[in-house]
Amino acid sequence: xxxxxxxxxxxxxxxxxxxxxxxxxxxxxxxxxxxxxxxxxxxxxxxxxxxxxxxxxxxxxxxxxxxxxxxxxxxxxxxxxxxxxxxxxxxxxxxxxxxxxxxxxxxxxxxxxxxxxxxxxxxxxxxxxxxxxxxxxxxxxxxxxxxxxxxxxxxxxxxxxxxxxxxxxxxxxxxxxxxxxxxxxxxxxxxxxxxxxxxxxxxxxxxxxxxxxxxxxxxxxxxxxxxxxxxxxxxxxxxxxxxxxxxxxxxxxxxxxxxxxxxxxxxxxxxxxxxxxxxxxxxxxxxxxxxxxxxxxxxxxxxxxxxxxxxxxxxxxxxxxxxxxxxxxxxxxxxxxxxxxxxxxxxxxxxxxxxxxxxxxxxxxxxxxxxxxxxxxxxxxxxxxxxxxxxxxxxxxxxxxxxxxxxxxxxxxxxxxxxxxxxxxxxxxxxxxxxxxxxxxxxxxx
Numbered sequence: 001x002x003x004x005x006x007x008x009x010x011x012x013x014x015x016x017x018x019x020x021x022x023x024x025x026x027x028x029x030x031x032x033x034x035x036x037x038x039x040x041x042x043x044x045x046x047x048x049x050x051x052x053x054x055x056x057x058x059x060x061x062x063x064x065x066x067x068x069x070x071x072x073x074x075x076x077x078x079x080x081x082x083x084x085x086x087x088x089x090x091x092x093x094x095x096x097x098x099x100x101x102x103x104x105x106x107x108x109x110x111x112x113x114x115x116x117x118x119x120x121x122x123x124x125x126x127x128x129x130x131x132x133x134x135x136x137x138x139x140x141x142x143x144x145x146x147x148x149x150x151x152x153x154x155x156x157x158x159x160x161x162x163x164x165x166x167x168x169x170x171x172x173x174x175x176x177x178x179x180x181x182x183x184x185x186x187x188x189x190x191x192x193x194x195x196x197x198x199x200x201x202x203x204x205x206x207x208x209x210x211x212x213x214x215x216x217x218x219x220x221x222x223x224x225x226x227x228x229x230x231x232x233x234x235x236x237x238x239x240x241x242x243x244x245x246x247x248x249x250x251x252x253x254x255x256x257x258x259x260x261x262x263x264x265x266x267x268x269x270x271x272x273x274x275x276x277x278x279x280x281x282x283x284x285x286x287x288x289x290x291x292x293x294x295x296x297x298x299x300x301x302x303x304x305x306x307x308x309x310x311x312x313x314x315x316x317x318x319x320x321x322x323x324x325x326x327x328x329x330x331x332x333x334x335x336x337x338x339x340x341x342x343x344x345x346x347x348x349x350x351x352x353x354x355x356x357x358x359x360x361x362x363x364x365x366x367x368x369x370x371x372x373x374x375x376x377x378x379x380x381x382x383x384x385x386x387x388x389x390x391x392x393x394x395x396x397x398x399x400x401x402x403x404x405x406x407x408x409x410x411x412x413x414x415x416x417x418x419x420x421x422x423x424x425x426x427x428x429x430x431x432x433x434x435x436x437x438x439x440x441x442x443x444x445x446x
Contacts, residue, residue, distance in 0.1 A: 056284025120280025
C-alpha cells in the first residue's frame with residue numbers, strides 16, 4: 001500500500017519531505033513568541049474535543065510517545081513539554097534528542113497531540129522516539145521494522161502511557177513484520193495504549209496486531225471517510241485527518257492544522273494526522289483517571305464512537321468518551337407547537353480521578369458527567385477568501401489585522417522581491433503587496 005509523498009518548497013527555505021501525508025501547506029516563519037493559546041479548528045470540533053479538554057485536565061501528567069521522525073523541541077507551542085527522547089535508528093535506541101533532518105512529519109504529529117494551539121491534549125508531555133530518517137537518494141523519510149520494534153520497547157520502558165505510530169509504508173515491511181506485533185503485544189500487556197495510522201491507499205486494511213493496537217482511518221470535514229483513507233474490518237476508529245477537494249492543495253478548511261519546525265505551522269492531510277487525534281483523547285482519558293487500564297481506555301474510545309460505515313466502531317467522540325454531558329433542555333408548553341428552551345446549568349467541578357481496578361477485559365466503566373468550565377473564545381486562523389482552491393496563509397497568532405490570503409506560484413520569481421533577512425508576517429505582507437501571489441510551490445504526485 002504505497003503512500004504518495006509530496007515535497008513542498010517554502011520561500012527560499014530548503015525542501016521538506018513529509019511522510020505519510022497526501023497534501024501540505026506550510027506558513028512563513030514567525031517571530032519568536034510565547035506559546036499560542038488554544039485555537040478553534042474544524043477537526044477538534046468534529047471530534048468534540050474542546051469540551052473534553054478540561055474534563056481530562058488537558059492530559060496533564062500523561063506521557064505520549066511519538067514514534068516518528070525528530071520533533072522540534074524548541075517550538076513555543078511545545079516548550080517545556082518535550083522530553084529528550086531517543087534515536088532508535090539501527091535497532092538500538094540512543095537516549096537524547098535526535099538531530100534535525102528534512103523529515104518534518106514528527107513535529108506535525110506531535111503538535112496534533114500536545115500543542116497549546118492545536119493539540120488535543122495541550123498539557124500532556126511528548127516523548128519523541130526517532131524511527132524515521134531522511135533518505136537522500138529517494139528524498140523520502142523511511143525506517144525499518146527492527147527500529148520501530150526497538151522504539152516501542154524503549155518508550156514503554158520510559159513510562160509512556162500512549163504510543164502513536166503514524167508510519168504506514170514509510171517502514172517497508174511494517175504490516176508483514178513479526179518484530180513489530182510482538183513489541184506491540186508487550187506494550188499493551190505493560191499497560192500502554194498503542195495507536196497506528198491505517199494508511200492512505202484507499203483500500204481495505206487488515207489488523208496485523210491481534211487487537212493489541214488501535215488502527216485509525218481518516219475523515220474529512222464532512223465527517224465521511226476521507227477519499228484516500230484505508231478502511232474496512234481492520235480499522236478500529238476514524239478521526240479527523242482532512243480531505244482536500246483539490247489534489248495537492250491543502251487549506252485550513254479541509255486539512256489538519258498543526259506545528260512545523262522553525263516556529264511555523266502547517267496544514268496537512270492523511271491518516272498520519274488522524275491517529276494523533278485518538279492518541280490525544282487517550283491522554284485525556286488517562287488525565288481524567290490515571291488509574292484507568294489500557295483495556296479500559298481502549299474500550300472507552302470504542303464504545304463511545306459515533307457509527308460510521310467501514311470505520312470499525314465509528315468516528316472518534318472525545319466528549320462522550322470523557323463523559324461530558326450535553327446541556328439538558330426542556331420544552332415550553334405553548335401552542336400550537338412546543339419550542340425548545342435551554343435550561344441554565346450551573347458549572348460543577350469535575351470529579352477527582354479515581355483508581356480503577358484492572359480486570360483483563362472489563363465492561364466500559366461509567367464516567368460521571370462533567371460540565372467543563374467556560375473557555376474564552378479565541379480568534380480563528382485567517383483563511384483564503386479569494387478562491388476556494390487558494391490555500392490560506394496560516395497565522396494562528398492573534399494580530400491587529402488579518403494577513404491576506406494568497407495563491408500559489410513558483411518560488412524563485414517571488415523570493416527576489418523580498419529583502420534578504422526579512423521573515424515572519426513582514427515577509428508575507430511584502431510578498432502579497434508586491435505580487436499578490438504566494439511564496440510556496442508544489443511538485444506533482446510521485
